[in-house]
Amino acid sequence: MKLIKTKAELIDALATIRGNIALVPTMGALHEGHLSLVNAARAENDLVVASIFVNPLQFADLGDCDDYRNYPRTLEADAKLLESAGVDIIFAPDVEEMYPQGTPEIWVRTGEMGAQLEGASRPGHFDGVATVVAKLFSLVRPHRAYFGQKDAQQLAVIKRMVHDLNLRVDIRAVPIIRGADGLAESSRNQHLSATDRNNALALSATLAALRERRIDLDQARAELSNSPGVELDYLEVVSPETLQPVTWPPSGPALALGAIIVGNTRLIDNMDI
Ligand code: PAF
Numbered sequence: 001m002k003l004i005k006t007k008a009e010l011i012d013a014l015a016t017i018r019g020n021i022a023l024v025p026t027m028g029a030l031h032e033g034h035l036s037l038v039n040a041a042r043a044e045n046d047l048v049v050a051s052i053f054v055n056p057l058q059f060a061d062l063g064d065c066d067d068y069r070n071y072p073r074t075l076e077a078d079a080k081l082l083e084s085a086g087v088d089i090i091f092a093p094d095v096e097e098m099y100p101q102g103t104p105e106i107w108v109r110t111g112e113m114g115a116q117l118e119g120a121s122r123p124g125h126f127d128g129v130a131t132v133v134a135k136l137f138s139l140v141r142p143h144r145a146y147f148g149q150k151d152a153q154q155l156a157v158i159k160r161m162v163h164d165l166n167l168r169v170d171i172r173a174v175p176i177i178r179g180a181d182g183l184a185e186s187s188r189n190q191h192l193s194a195t196d197r198n199n200a201l202a203l204s205a206t207l208a209a210l211r212e213r214r215i216d217l218d219q220a221r222a223e224l225s226n227s228p229g230v231e232l233d234y235l236e237v238v239s240p241e242t243l244q245p246v247t248w249p250p251s252g253p254a255l256a257l258g259a260i261i262v263g264n265t266r267l268i269d270n271m272d273i
Contacts, residue, residue: 001083003090007139010049010091014140019046023142023169025133028052028092029072030081033177033185037146038085040174049140050082052092058128062103063095072187091140098135107131108165110157113243117234117257118153118268126157133158137169144170150177150184152257152270156243176269178204184269196263199229203260206235207271210256217248224260233259233266237273249273 004010014021022041026034041048054071056063063069075092082090107127110119114126137145147155159171177185182204183197192200206224209215217237225232235258237248246254250273257270 001079001087001090003079003092005091005093006097007093010089010139013089014047014049017047020143021045021140022048023136023140023145024048024050024087025136025145025147026050026052026078027054027071028078029074029187030078031185031187033148033150035081035085036177037148037174038082038087040172041144041146042086044172045144047088048086049089049091049142050087051136051140052078052090053098053132053136055098055128055132056095057099057103057107057131058125060122062128091136098132104131108134108161110161113153113157113160116243117236117238118259121233121259126154129154130157130161134161134165134167137167142169144172146172146174149173149175149270150186150268152240152255153243156240159241182208184267186267188265188267191265192263196229196265199227200260200262200265200267202227202230203258203267203269204271207256207258207269210237211271211273214249224258229262231261233261240272 002013004013022045024037024041056068059065059068079090108130110126110130119126147158149155155173162169162171181201183200202224206220210220221235224230224235236245237250237254237256238245240253240255254273255270256273259268
């Protein structure tokens with residue numbers, strides 16, 4: 001396994017590769033969810049590149065915020081984990097390497113798809129995500145790239161970027177990993193007390209009730225916001241491709257997604273309907 005910090009070294013290392021290359025983009029602080037992306041990539045490709053880069057563009061004020069400054073940076077532990085999962089190359093550039101001239105002039109704009117749901121409380125977030133992912137695609141030139149279904153809006157935005165910009169990469173969606181209690185795996189779960197965690201289960205339970213029992217959507221919203229310790233941000237049912245709301249109950253494939261705040265932690269989850 002090689003740990004590479006510069007674009008030049010990365011391009012050099014990939015120049016002679018003949019088989020299929022996979023990219024698993026991450027911001028580090030890896031957990032089971034990331035490992036499932038790596039395992040899927042390992043099973044389908046000849047060479048697996050994982051990137052670790054905490055991208056300031058996708059944080060508030062382009063990274064001039066506590067969320068960015070305090071984001072866990074655990075390169076040594078992440079590298080060990082990735083090596084044992086069979087990653088061939090870790091690309092872990094610093095900010096100056098990715099953005100040598102500071103904030104880029106040219107960005108990928110994600111429009112309405114990126115402005116709603118998560119984007120409503122994080123303006124510009126998905127433009128930052130799409131911009132860095134486009135840069136990573138251009139450097140690694142992967143045949144396949146792996147994203148978790150947990151971040152359903154991110155996945156939809158990346159798929160749409162690939163379609164709209166004719167990028168030649170196959171986007172693979174990897175299913176959500178859940179704990180035995182049903183909570184979706186997330187690096188934020190470590191901030192939950194035992195009571196918080198128990199309260200947070202209301203979100204996955206509501207999504208499951210929508211999927212399995214088709215309960216009324218307004219009633220689901222009301223029950224979730226009255227659930228102990230839960231502050232509801234949104235609960236929506238949308239088209240998985242466009243993220244536009246669909247009528248409830250849906251007549252075709254739909255995605256129910258929600259965001260709640262429990263304690264000081266914001267959690268998201270989603271289920272196919
Ligand atoms: O999902 C993430 O960790 C990030 O948004 C990504 C895709 C690595 C881009 O910085």
